Amino acid sequence: MSNEDFDFDLFVIGTGPGGEGAAMQACKGGLRVGVAERYRQIGGGCTHWGTIPSKALRYTITSTMNVLKNPVFRELGIHASPTMEQLRRGTEAIIGKQVSMRQSFYDRNNVPIISGQARFVDENTISIDEGERIRSRSFVIATGARPYHPSDVDFAHPRIFDSDTILQLEEKPSSITIYGAGVVGVEYASMFRNLGIKVNLVNTRSSLLEFLDDEIVDALSYHLRDQGVVIRHNESVDRIEGHDDGVVLHLKSGKQLKTDILLWANGRTGNTDDLGLENVGLEPNGRGQLEVDEKFQTAKSHIYAVGDVIGYPSLASAAYTQGRAAGMHILGRKDGNLRINDIPTGIYTSPEISSVGKTERELTAACVPYEVGQSQFKSLARAQIIGATVGMLKILFHRDTLEVLGVHCFGANASEIIHIGQSVMNSKCHNLEYFTETTFNYPTMAEAYRVAALNGMNRLF
Ligand SMILES: Cc1cc2nc3c(=O)[nH]c(=O)nc-3n(C[C@H](O)[C@H](O)[C@H](O)COP(=O)(O)OP(=O)(O)OC[C@H]3O[C@@H](n4cnc5c(N)ncnc54)[C@H](O)[C@@H]3O)c2cc1C
Numbered sequence: 517m518s519n520e521d522f523d524f525d526l527f528v529i530g531t532g533p534g535g536e537g538a539a540m541q542a543c544k545g546g547l548r549v550g551v552a553e554r555y556r557q558i559g560g561g562c563t564h565w566g567t568i569p570s571k572a573l574r575y576t577i578t579s580t581m582n583v584l585k586n587p588v589f590r591e592l593g594i595h596a597s598p599t600m601e602q603l604r605r606g607t608e609a610i611i612g613k614q615v616s617m618r619q620s621f622y623d624r625n626n627v628p629i630i631s632g633q634a635r636f637v638d639e640n641t642i643s644i645d646e647g648e649r650i651r652s653r654s655f656v657i658a659t660g661a662r663p664y665h666p667s668d669v670d671f672a673h674p675r676i677f678d679s680d681t682i683l684q685l686e687e688k689p690s691s692i693t694i695y696g697a698g699v700v701g702v703e704y705a706s707m708f709r710n711l712g713i714k715v716n717l718v719n720t721r722s723s724l725l726e727f728l729d730d731e732i733v734d735a736l737s738y739h740l741r742d743q744g745v746v747i748r749h750n751e752s753v754d755r756i757e758g759h760d761d762g763v764v765l766h767l768k769s770g771k772q773l774k775t776d777i778l779l780w781a782n783g784r785t786g787n788t789d790d791l792g793l794e795n796v797g798l799e800p801n802g803r804g805q806l807e808v809d810e811k812f813q814t815a816k817s818h819i820y821a822v823g824d825v826i827g828y829p830s831l832a833s834a835a836y837t838q839g840r841a842a843g844m845h846i847l848g849r850k851d852g853n854l855r856i857n858d859i860p861t862g863i864y865t866s867p868e869i870s871s872v873g874k875t876e877r878e879l880t881a882a883c884v885p886y887e888v889g890q891s892q893f894k895s896l897a898r899a900q901i902i903g904a905t906v907g908m909l910k911i912l913f914h915r916d917t918l919e920v921l922g923v924h925c926f927g928a929n930a931s932e933i934i935h936i937g938q939s940v941m942n943s944k945c946h947n948l949e950y951f952t953e954t955t956f957n958y959p960t961m962a963e964a965y966r967v968a969a970l971n972g973m974n975r976l977f
Pocket residue numbers: 529530531532533534535552553554555558559560561562563565566567568570571632633634635658659660661679700787790791822823824825830831832833834835862864
């Protein structure tokens with residue numbers, strides 16, 4: 517078919533990081549690209565109800581509470597309890613800035629954004645809000661995910677929240693139960709505890725965030741408990757009762773937890789219903805996710821899917837790279853040096869956690885002869901100066917070749933300094949000696965790399 521048969525070479529559904537990455541890559545390569553978005557503004561769940569609002573709220577809570585807990589302010593007799601509305605106020609402005617910046621990308625590159633719900637009519641046609649029809653040679657589905665809602669939980673109850681609705685919380689509760697101790701659960705547990713709210717964190721598994729390094733998980737559990745979060749492992753919900761004065765979580769173990777509100781943080785479901793997938797012969801799995809190959813092509817090779825709609829790792833960072841990779845493939849280019857599987861983790865608890873590469877568990881299972889170098893933040897000058905002495909950085913390296921295999925960090929600035937380790941792991945000199953032979957600014961948190969590397973070298977014999 518000729519170009520005239522299609523309105524676009526690529527049509528992208530969704531304007532989160534996945535959709536934006538695909539649209540920008542393809543239009544820069546000269547393709548005619550169009551985009552559909554059903555929400556009133558572009559930016560996706562990432563901008564409006566996921567990453568950005570939760571990180572902005574977390575920043576406001578942390579910085580406000582740090583000031584209020586500061587001994588100088590205490591001495592001055594400054595005691596205040598900010599309202600949820602006050603804590604949230606800055607978030608709207610940040611979202612506004614993100615939206616206008618991202619809108620300008622589409623505008624500058626002449627990518628039209630068509631407002632409404634996109635639905636496949638046939639393999640090359642979609643409808644918008646069941647009306648306007650658009651024909652495209654290829655598609656990227658970047659429709660994201662939403663909180664998973666089991667049918668027996670009453671999410672209409674004013675005291676029962678999910679990760680979207682918690683952002684509109686009006687009154688600060690005195691207690692909260694968080695059901696689900698994944699990334700959303702632990703981040704919100706940390707935020708609410710920082711506000712002085714009593715927190716029950718209910719985990720369906722035997723330990724927190726099992727994909728992380730064991731020592732980091734231990735440190736996280738210790739600090740959450742030390743801050744006063746009550747963690748219950750290996751529990752599962754029997755039923756939830758919403759009352760006028762609180763919510764009771766009945767667990768299958770017989771325990772009952774009553775708190776002012778409940779946050780359901782137990783996973784996500786891909787946004788694939790109402791996409792008309794039955795009209796193109798695609799079937800999502802039980803969690804609404806689409807299966808793709810390593811090029812992000814679905815079973816229909818001209819229909820790609822990226823971001824949360826394909827499941828793991830369900831990160832904004834990964835979604836953007838996946839979108840770009842799909843865009844490159846549609847352009848007929850190889851994805852070059854895109855490191856699709858080199859995804860760092862950044863978890864914004866207090867203190868934050870970040871890691872890249874292999875864990876000790878994985879290296880042990882693979883019988884890799886590795887050694888560990890550690891740096892405790894309490895011995896870093898910068899950490900002492902900024903009062904952030906809780907934390908550590910550990911480097912895992914091959915004891916024969918000194919190749920850096922993984923970096924795991926817990927503490928202030930972890931999500932930033934992890935990228936130093938990531939860069940070294942990906943560079944030609946991916947070797948521990950980089951850290952022992954390089955001069956670091958002093959005093960900095962990054963100096964932890966030099967301290968950890970020297971510590972590791974000293975363990976070799
Ligand atoms: C509370 C929370 C905190 C998070 N924090 C982080 C973090 O700190 N770091 C990180 O990397 N990730 C974080 N994430 C994950 C991150 O937000 C997602 O991975 C990211 O948003 C996925 O991007 P996406 O492009 O796949 O989808 P989304 O950003 O969800 O965008 C999908 C878009 O598609 C639109 N859409 C859906 N269906 C249609 C349709 N049929 N027609 C038209 N438009 C449609 C939606 O309206 C939406 O705008 C967090 C998630 C949550 C819930």
